[in-house]
Amino acid sequence: QSVLTQPPSASGTPGQRVTISCSGSSSNIGTNTVNWYKQLPGTAPKLLVYTNNQRPSGVPDRFSASKSGTSASLAISGLQSEDEANYYCAAWDDSLNGPVFGGGTKLTVL
């Protein structure tokens, strides 16, 4: 059972916009910044969004994220086949004194 809650799956057709949610609590998302990671099967995770809504260099602006209260969300617009991957949210947890992850959302591009 992950500390942060994500839907296990999401899907969309090419060109569509999809949103992935991440729910936490006052000790993690409510107090600290949220990061998002993308992981293709058999490969290492890649930083997609940091500090709630900042994209590292090289990440397309099709990816956007936001945070409100104890929840966060990742939005992917103009869905492409290469977006098919697992997506994880993460944040520091003040109660656990360490980072916590969501369980991951498997995005399927139909």
Add this chain to the structure above:
Amino acid sequence: EVQLVESGGGLVKPGGSLRLSCAASGFTFSTYSMNWVRQAPGKGLEWVSSISSSSSAIYYTDSVKGRFTISRDNAWNSLYLQMNSLRAEDTAVYYCARSRSVIAAATWDYWGQGTLLTVSS
């Protein structure tokens, strides 16, 4: 180019020990906090441990406290994870990851390719 290369994984019997290493290059290793994150087969990501640039701050997830020890050698640009009293549930791919900023930001901007630890009799 930033590179993180893990090594040391393998098959270990329950109760055994192993040390993972992560060789860093392409950046000033001594100025960055570093982390170990693991992923059990078919499961999600789990943070294991973090160490600050000077080793003054160290953190562990509860399930490894007292069994795992994170360390670093800034002279050799290397990160280590000494794992003792290994259990079947420690079986996972272990990733070395660099902190983009402070440890508490949970922002890891570069990751290694991972090394697989299998704990089985």
